[in-house]
Amino acid sequence: MFVAWRDLRFAKGRFALMGAVVVLITLLVGLLSGLTAGLARENISAITGLPADRLAFAAPPDGQSVSFTNSRVPERAWDTWARQPGVTRAEPIGIRTLNAAAGDRTAGVSAFGVEPDAGIAPGHVAPGRAVLSEKAAKELAVEPGGALRVGTLELRVEAVAGEDSFSHTPVVWVSLDDWQRIGHRGTSADEQATVIALTTQGADISAGDEAAGTETRTVDGALTAIGSYQAENGSLQLMRGFLFVISALVIGAFFTVWTIQRSADIAVLKALGAATPYLLRDALGQAVLMLAVGTGAGTGLAVVIGAFIRGGDVPFVLDAPTVLVPALVMIALGALGAALSIRRITAVDPLTALGSAR
Amino acid sequence: MTLLLDAVTLTYPDGDSRLTALDDVSLEVPAGTMTAIVGPSGSGKSSLLAVAATLVTPDRGRVVVDGTPTRELSPAQKSALRRVRVGIVFQQPNLLPALTSTEQLQVMAHLDGRKPRQVRARARELLHAVGLDDKVDRRPHQLSGGQRQRVNIARALMNEPAVLLVDEPTSALDHERGAAILDLLVRLTRERGTATVLVTHDRAHLAEADQVRAMADGRLDTQAPA
Numbered sequence: 001m002f003v004a005w006r007d008l009r010f011a012k013g014r015f016a017l018m019g020a021v022v023v024l025i026t027l028l029v030g031l032l033s034g035l036t037a038g039l040a041r042e043n044i045s046a047i048t049g050l051p052a053d054r055l056a057f058a059a060p061p062d063g064q065s066v067s068f069t070n071s072r073v074p075e076r077a078w079d080t081w082a083r084q085p086g087v088t089r090a091e092p093i094g095i096r097t098l099n100a101a102a103g104d105r106t107a108g109v110s111a112f113g114v115e116p117d118a119g120i121a122p123g124h125v126a127p128g129r130a131v132l133s134e135k136a137a138k139e140l141a142v143e144p145g146g147a148l149r150v151g152t153l154e155l156r157v158e159a160v161a162g163e164d165s166f167s168h169t170p171v172v173w174v175s176l177d178d179w180q181r182i183g184h185r186g187t188s189a190d191e192q193a194t195v196i197a198l199t200t201q202g203a204d205i206s207a208g209d210e211a212a213g214t215e216t217r218t219v220d221g222a223l224t225a226i227g228s229y230q231a232e233n234g235s236l237q238l239m240r241g242f243l244f245v246i247s248a249l250v251i252g253a254f255f256t257v258w259t260i261q262r263s264a265d266i267a268v269l270k271a272l273g274a275a276t277p278y279l280l281r282d283a284l285g286q287a288v289l290m291l292a293v294g295t296g297a298g299t300g301l302a303v304v305i306g307a308f309i310r311g312g313d314v315p316f317v318l319d320a321p322t323v324l325v326p327a328l329v330m331i332a333l334g335a336l337g338a339a340l341s342i343r344r345i346t347a348v349d350p351l352t353a354l355g356s357a358r
Numbered sequence: 359m360t361l362l363l364d365a366v367t368l369t370y371p372d373g374d375s376r377l378t379a380l381d382d383v384s385l386e387v388p389a390g391t392m393t394a395i396v397g398p399s400g401s402g403k404s405s406l407l408a409v410a411a412t413l414v415t416p417d418r419g420r421v422v423v424d425g426t427p428t429r430e431l432s433p434a435q436k437s438a439l440r441r442v443r444v445g446i447v448f449q450q451p452n453l454l455p456a457l458t459s460t461e462q463l464q465v466m467a468h469l470d471g472r473k474p475r476q477v478r479a480r481a482r483e484l485l486h487a488v489g490l491d492d493k494v495d496r497r498p499h500q501l502s503g504g505q506r507q508r509v510n511i512a513r514a515l516m517n518e519p520a521v522l523l524v525d526e527p528t529s530a531l532d533h534e535r536g537a538a539i540l541d542l543l544v545r546l547t548r549e550r551g552t553a554t555v556l557v558t559h560d561r562a563h564l565a566e567a568d569q570v571r572a573m574a575d576g577r578l579d580t581q582a583p584a
Contacts, residue, residue, distance in 0.1 A: 002461075002468040003454060010456030010497075268452040271413060272513075273441030274469045275434055351413050353452055354404055354525055 003269070004286035007262075018254045019294040025247045026298025026330050027305075029240060033322045034306045036236040038315030039168075043229040046112060046164035046171045048219060051120060052091070052197035054205070055222040056081060056214035066215050066225045068095055068167075068194060073214060075191035080212040086203030091118045092193030094179035097169055100140060102148040107139035110166040111150050113179020113193065120197065121173035123159030128178065130155040133162050136170035150174065151182040167228050195222075240326070244333050252337030255287055259342050263352075270350035279345050287338030291331045299327045360553035361387040361410060361521045366419030368405055368576075379405035380416065381576040387553040389520065392544055394556045394564045397573035403557040406573070407523050410555060411444055412436040424520035441470050445514030445552070447524040447543075451506035453498040459485055459509045460494045466516040477516070484512040488542060504535040508542070515546060522552040528560060540566070 008015050047055075057066035058073045073092065081090035094113030099106055114120045116127075123131035130150065132142065137160040142148055146157045150172055164171040176193065198216065205216050217225070224230045259266075266279060306318040368380040379402050387393045395403050408414040409421055412428045421428045424443045431439065440446070453462050463481035464474035485494050488508040498506055507527060514522060524543060528536030540556075544566040547554040556567065564570050572579045 002465055002474060003456070006454075006456040006461065264452070265454050268448070268454070269465075269469070270437070271411070271440070271446055271448075272466065272469065273437050273439075273444075275437045278469065351408055353448060354408055354411075354413065354446075 001282060001285045001289075003265075004282045004289075008286060008289065014258070015290055018251070019290055019297075021250060021254075022247070022291060022294025022330070022334065023298040023301065025243060025250070026295045026327060027301045029243050029247075029326045029330060030299055030302025030323065031305060032236065032240050032243065033326045034302070034310075034316045034318055035314070036233065036240065037317035037319075037322045039236065040229065040233055041317060042165045042168045042315045043226055043232065044166070044223050046110065046166040047223060047226070049162075049164055050093070050197050050219065052089070052199050052219060054198040054200055054216050054218055056090075056196040056198055056209070056212065056216040057194075057222070057225065059209070059213055059215045066217065066222075067227060068225050069227065071194050071225075072192050073194070073196055073212075077212040077214055078193065078196045081196055081198060081208055081214070084203055084208040084211070087198055087200050087208065089197070089199035091115060091120060091197045092176060093120065093195050093197055094176055094192070095166065095194040096151075096179065096182060097167055098151045098182065100136070100148055100150045100172060102140040102142045102146060105140050107136065108169045109136050109150065109172045110169045111179055111182060112164075112166070112171050112173050113176040113182075114173060116175050122162035122164070123173070125158065125173050125175050127175045128155060129158035129175075130178075131159045131161055131173040132157055133164045133170045133172070134160055135163065135165065136172050139170065148172075153178055153182055167226055244329055247330055248333040248337035250337075251287070251291065251334040252341045255283070255338045255341035256344070259283065259344050263348050266345055266348045267350050267353040270348060271353040276346050280342060283342040283345060284335065284339055287342070288331070288335050291334040291338070295327045295330045295334075298330075299323060360389045360424055361385070361555065362420070362422040363406070363410065364420040364422070366409055366416045366421060368402075368409055368414060368416045378576050380409065383419070383576070383578045385555075385571065385578060387521070387555055389553050390548060390551040391568040392547045392554040392556055392566065394558060394567035394570045395573055395578070396558055396561055396564070396570060398559060401573040402576040403559075403573050404525060405576070406578070407446075407525055407555065407557055410521065411446055411523050412439055441466070442517050443520050445517070445519035445522045447507075447511050447514045447522065447527050449526040449529055451498065451503075451510040453506055453509055453513075455498055458495045458497055459490060459501070459512075462498075462509050462513050463516045466513060470517060481512075481516065484515055485509070487546070488512045504531055504539065507531065507535075507539055511539070511542065511546070515550060515552075518550070519552060522547065522554040524554060524556045526558055527556070528558070533562075536560070537562075 057071040060066050078090050078092045081087055097110045100109040116125050121131045125131050140148055142157050144157050144159055148155055209216050306316055310316045310318055363383055363385040366380050366383045369376040369378050397403050409416050460481045464477055467477040468474050488511055490508055527539050
C-alpha cells in the first residue's frame, strides 16, 4: 500500500468523488434494506411468531398455489393432523382481514381466530373477548375493557399486547368460535379455520397431507402464500439486487479508468522490478480501503437516518442484518468489480517505460 | 564482468516477416566503467537496454547480469534481478506523481520487501549526492526538468545495483543541464562501482566514457573513446 496510500492522498478529488458515490449507494441500500425488513415485518410477523414449524393449508385445486386468502380447512383436517405420529401439536387458526370499529374510529385489521386454551395469542382470548396488538389498539383508540366491533362481532378488549401484524394490518386475536361467526351475523357457522399450525418431530408430512386433504409448508415457505408479501418483497429485493450490481459496475468502471490512467506508472514500477502480485495487492488494497471508508460512512448515515424515522409511521427495521449485511455485500461486490478492473495491470508492458524500444 | 551480452540477436514481428533490432551484438561492461552507446534513432540502442534490463528475451545469445545468466529466469526472477542488481535511468524521469523525492527512492526498498523508513537515511544520502538536499519533500510537479532527472538517477542507484542502464538522460534538457547530468553519472559510476551503459544520440559529452560504441541497423561497432 506504499504507492496506493499516497495515490489516495494525492488524488483526493477523484477518490472523494468515487467515495461519495459509494456513500450514497450504501445509504440507499441501507435505507432500502431497513424499509424492506420493516415492510416484511408488517406483512408476516404474526405468521413467523406462531409457535409452530409448519402450516397446513387446504389443498388448492390443480395448478393453483396455496394462499391464506383461499384456504379453508375443516375440523376433520386438524383432528386428522393431531392424530398423526410425530405431530405434537395441531392448532387451527382462522385468518381474515376486515374492518374493525370502536366508537367513531375504524381500522383495517386481521382477525386471528385461535382456540382459547391454545396459548398462541399474546393474551387470553375467550368468546366475546379479544386481544389487540398495540397498533390495532392505537388505531382504534381502545384500552382493555373497551368495546369494539370486528366485522359483525361485538367484542370487549381483554388485553393489548404484542406487535403482531399480517398483510400490513394489525392483528386482533379472537376465539376461533367468534372468528367462525364473523360474517354470519351472530349465528353459528361451519367448524373451519384458515390453516393448521403444526408442531412436528419427524412426522410424515406427505402422509398427513394425504389423510387430511391439506398441503403443508414450513413457516418460511408459507410466507409466499401471502400475496402482497411475495410481490412487495420480491420487488424490493430486486431493487436492492440492482443497486448492488450497479455499485459493482460503477466501482469497476472507476477503477478501469484509474488503472488506464496509471498504466505509465505501472509500467515504470514493473521496469524497476515490481512483481505483478505486488502491484495487484497494492491496487486492490486501495479499492478495498476506499470501499470500506465509503461503505462505513454510508452505513453510518443510514443508521442515523433509520433511527430518526424508525419511531414514526414508516415501517423500518434497524438491526445487525439490515445494517451490516448490505455493507458487507457492497464491499464484497465492489471489491469484485475492482478486482476485475485491475486485472489489466497484468497486461501492462514494462517495456513501454523505456520509450521507443525498437 | 558485471554486464555481458554475448552474440545477442533480437527480432520483432513485422507483418509477415521479422525486423532485426539487435544483430549478433556483443558487449562487455566491467564494474566502475561507463560504456556509451551512440547511434541514430531506430538503430537498436533502446533494444539493447531492454535486453540488458531483462525486459525482453533475445532470440539468440547470452545475457549475464552480475554473474547471473538471464535466459532461464522466470518473469518473477527477472523482476527480482531488476530490483536488486539493475538500476534504470529512463529517458523521461518517469517519476510517480504522488510521491515526494524521498519516497521515489523509498519505493525501491518497498518493492523489495523492506520497510521504507529503514532506508530513509540512504534515500536522503543519495538525494544529497545528486544535489537535491533542499528538494527531498517535493513532488515531481514541484521540480524542474533537471531536478526530476536527478531524482531519476538517484532512484536507479537506491538498491545499489551492479549494472546501471541509462537511456538518453539529457534528451529533455538544455546543454548546460545535460552536461551536469552526464558529469554526475560519470562520478557516480566511479564512486559506486557500477557497470554503466549510457545510450545517447548526443556525442558532445562522451569524453568521460571508458568506451564508446556506435550502433547502426542493430549492429554494434567498436570505436575509440571520444
